[in-house]
Amino acid sequence: xxxxxxxxxxxxxxxxxxxxxxxxxxxxxxxxxxxxxxxxxxxxxxxxxxxxxxxxxxxxxxxxxxxxxxxxxxxxxxxxxxxxxxxxxxxxxxxxxxxxxxxxxxxxxxxxxxxxxxxxxxxxxxxxxxxxxxxxxxxxxxxxxxxxxxxxxxxxxxxxxxxxxxxxxxxxxxxxxxxxxxxxxxxxxxxxxxxxxxxxxxxxxxxxxxxxxxxxxxxxxxxxxxxxxxxxxxxxxxxxxxxxxxxxxxxxxxxxxxxxxxxxxxxxxxxxxxxxxxxxxxxxxxxxxxxxxxxxxxxxxxxxxxxxxxxxxxxxxxxxxxxxxxxxxxxxxxxxxxxxxxxxxxxxxxxxxxxxxxxxxxxxxxxxxxxxxxxxxxxxxxxxxxxxxxxxxxxxxxxxxxxxxxxxxxxxxxxxxxxxxxxxxxxxxxxxxxxxxxxxxxxxxxxxxxxxxxxxxxxxxxxxxxxxxxxxxxxxxxxxxxxxxxxxxxxxxxxxxxxx
Amino acid sequence: xxxxxxxxxxxxxxxxxxxxxxxxxxxxxxxxxxxxxxxxxxxxxxxxxxxxxxxxxxxxxxxxxxxxxxxxxxxxxxxxxxxxxxxxxxxxxxxxxxxxxxxxxxxxxxxxxxxxxxxxxxxxxxxxxxxxxxxxxxxxxxxxxxxxxxxxxxxxxxxxxxxxxxxxxxxxxxxxxxxxxxxxxxxxxxxxxxxxx
Numbered sequence: 001x002x003x004x005x006x007x008x009x010x011x012x013x014x015x016x017x018x019x020x021x022x023x024x025x026x027x028x029x030x031x032x033x034x035x036x037x038x039x040x041x042x043x044x045x046x047x048x049x050x051x052x053x054x055x056x057x058x059x060x061x062x063x064x065x066x067x068x069x070x071x072x073x074x075x076x077x078x079x080x081x082x083x084x085x086x087x088x089x090x091x092x093x094x095x096x097x098x099x100x101x102x103x104x105x106x107x108x109x110x111x112x113x114x115x116x117x118x119x120x121x122x123x124x125x126x127x128x129x130x131x132x133x134x135x136x137x138x139x140x141x142x143x144x145x146x147x148x149x150x151x152x153x154x155x156x157x158x159x160x161x162x163x164x165x166x167x168x169x170x171x172x173x174x175x176x177x178x179x180x181x182x183x184x185x186x187x188x189x190x191x192x193x194x195x196x197x198x199x200x201x202x203x204x205x206x207x208x209x210x211x212x213x214x215x216x217x218x219x220x221x222x223x224x225x226x227x228x229x230x231x232x233x234x235x236x237x238x239x240x241x242x243x244x245x246x247x248x249x250x251x252x253x254x255x256x257x258x259x260x261x262x263x264x265x266x267x268x269x270x271x272x273x274x275x276x277x278x279x280x281x282x283x284x285x286x287x288x289x290x291x292x293x294x295x296x297x298x299x300x301x302x303x304x305x306x307x308x309x310x311x312x313x314x315x316x317x318x319x320x321x322x323x324x325x326x327x328x329x330x331x332x333x334x335x336x337x338x339x340x341x342x343x344x345x346x347x348x349x350x351x352x353x354x355x356x357x358x359x360x361x362x363x364x365x366x367x368x369x370x371x372x373x374x375x376x377x378x379x380x381x382x383x384x385x386x387x388x389x390x391x392x393x394x395x396x397x398x399x400x401x402x403x404x405x406x407x408x409x410x411x412x413x414x415x416x417x418x419x420x421x422x423x424x425x426x427x428x429x430x431x432x433x434x435x436x437x438x439x440x441x442x443x444x445x446x447x448x449x450x451x452x453x454x455x456x457x458x459x460x461x462x463x464x465x466x467x468x469x470x471x472x473x474x475x476x477x478x479x480x481x482x483x484x485x486x487x488x489x490x491x492x493x494x495x496x497x498x499x500x
Numbered sequence: 501x502x503x504x505x506x507x508x509x510x511x512x513x514x515x516x517x518x519x520x521x522x523x524x525x526x527x528x529x530x531x532x533x534x535x536x537x538x539x540x541x542x543x544x545x546x547x548x549x550x551x552x553x554x555x556x557x558x559x560x561x562x563x564x565x566x567x568x569x570x571x572x573x574x575x576x577x578x579x580x581x582x583x584x585x586x587x588x589x590x591x592x593x594x595x596x597x598x599x600x601x602x603x604x605x606x607x608x609x610x611x612x613x614x615x616x617x618x619x620x621x622x623x624x625x626x627x628x629x630x631x632x633x634x635x636x637x638x639x640x641x642x643x644x645x646x647x648x649x650x651x652x653x654x655x656x657x658x659x660x661x662x663x664x665x666x667x668x669x670x671x672x673x674x675x676x677x678x679x680x681x682x683x684x685x686x687x688x689x690x691x692x693x694x695x696x697x
Binding site for chain 1: 548549550551566567568569570571572576577579581585593595596597598599600601603618619620635636637638640641642643644645660662663664665668669671672675676678679682683685686689
């Protein structure tokens with residue numbers, strides 16, 4: 001029997017959703033301030049309207065839903081998925097008011113893409129977008145990368161078991177410090193520390209490459225946000241090709257690779273445990289799968305003879321593949337070049353890299369190196385068992401901060417989520433193909449959306465079918481929250497209607 | 501005997517020079533200042549969709565300069581968008597799809613003609629270039645680009661008027677008041693609960 005949620009359940013969910021929405025409204029203060037400083041008055045008004053809408057919704061919910069009850073696991077999952085949905089609907093207001101979106105659905109697509117650090121976009125005439133809106137686009141991906149729940153936990157929550165459940169509901173489970181609020185603050189300290197250094201380095205490079213000081217600074221901050229959050233948004237339609245600089249490419253690679261690492265790994269390194277960097281299962285798994293996919297793409301491209309020499313070939317292959325594997329989505333080639341120049345094999349290698357993704361508990365999406373590593377370790381253990389005497393006790397361990405025994409529950413958990421991702425990739429690709437796109441292109445774009453990567457081969461466009469826009473938006477949401485929260489929200493809605 | 505050898509060497513040199521002239525790539529012709537005959541005026545879409553067809557050829561390209569001119573020593577990068585927006589009047593901000601364009605590498609003295617680049621506040625200069633298209637430029641890390649040898653500003657850029665809407669200002673004021681009221685109410689209840697606890 002399905003139990004219908006009670007009034008008290010609605011109240012606790014409403015209260016905590018309200019807190020997260022207030023956090024979104026507070027975030028809008030940053031683009032609002034920039035618009036005012038740069039005299040973009042019309043844009044500033046858009047942010048006043050949007051942030052006021054968030055505060056009305058957020059404080060309104062908290063006033064309506066007064067309860068002292070703490071969040072249970074089910075509530076936390078519903079709040080995590082529900083707040084992402086409402087934050088997306090309200091966060092789309094500045095996009096829609098800017099006049100750069102073809103419809104509100106397009107604006108929602110872009111904001112979901114931002115929060116989920118995907119990087120696909122439907123915004124039109126990007127090269128004439130205001131600085132305020134560009135700040136919002138990049139801030140979305142920066143905040144979304146850490147998690148909008150983490151934003152709210154940092155400023156608006158007191159530590160409680162419910163707060164930890166909410167944190168887990170957003171697809172994270174690493175507790176760096178005993179208290180989850182302290183953990184959320186630690187994530188922000190690490191991220192802001194990197195922002196200060198990385199943003200300034202990119203700004204200095206932009207200036208040296210011929211940008212004006214203000215544009216170099218803003219582009220430095222935005223490109224850092226896009227790279228660190230593995231978001232892939234860039235302020236110009238040319239993406240990172242804009243800079244035409246090997247040095248700039250190398251720095252962005254360093255930032256997005258760092259961003260794709262587990263927060264717990266960053267914390268371990270910050271705490272002095274540098275050995276963890278080369279011992280960790282996720283970094284090892286990432287190094288192996290990145291090398292293999294780059295090798296395949298390089299061989300494919302060298303056979304096609306597109307690039308004039310080996311150095312340029314490797315530079316292009318490595319950048320797109322590293323960007324795809326870390327689910328960043330930065331690109332130094334035109335979207336259509338994947339189809340027109342790269343061909344099926346290199347596209348397939350890129351698709352596989354995007355599908356795997358990077359580390360768990362990071363800003364990245366995809367299946368994750370941890371699961372690939374655990375499944376591989378389980379496979380190796382099975383082979384060892386097959387070739388060993390029956391009496392032999394085979395124990396396979398992996399290292400992630402400590403040695404972990406690869407047992408059945410761990411394997412089952414890794415396989416369940418992996419199968420869920422593969423199913424999602426398949427379904428989204430089928431919908432793309434059903435909409436009339438070539439299957440390989442539909443698979444490339446579908447995997448890109450569902451793994452929160454953002455590389456495009458040209459399928460994503462303002463004129464694409466509405467059904468595909470909706471499916472990609474849902475895929476980004478499901479992929480980012482790793483299914484459980486969204487399924488819990490769907491279950492909650494079903495129980496409201498059908499429960500007793 | 502000696503004279504015959506010299507003549508043979510001269511004949512070989514002449515033949516080699518003729519052959520070299522036939523296969524000499526266009527960029528070198530451009531560098532020597534010889535006249536370039538454009539082989540067409542492809543759009544950025546044509547260049548991206550059929551790069552091999554235009555690779556190494558001299559083309560005409562026209563578009564709105566966007567962002568900024570990035571000077572790098574004697575040369576500079578500029579980005580020319582030949583999308584629907586580049587053909588619009590400054591006050592026409594209706595949507596017309598994604599931006600589309602090409603990166604252009606031009607001598608600094610030519611690039612200096614570009615005064616206004618397109619951004620939120622400006623429609624950029626409409627720039628016409630003649631240059632060699634590279635599907636994967638060996639000099640620039642395999643980027644797709646045009647090396648311009650001729651550049652002129654066809655139409656100067658202009659500011660884009662961005663009027664503040666009175667309706668939006670009123671909506672912003674009204675919503676802010678409601679939000680402030682709710683915040684005050686929330687804060688009062690929050691404090692009362694804190695005192696009770």
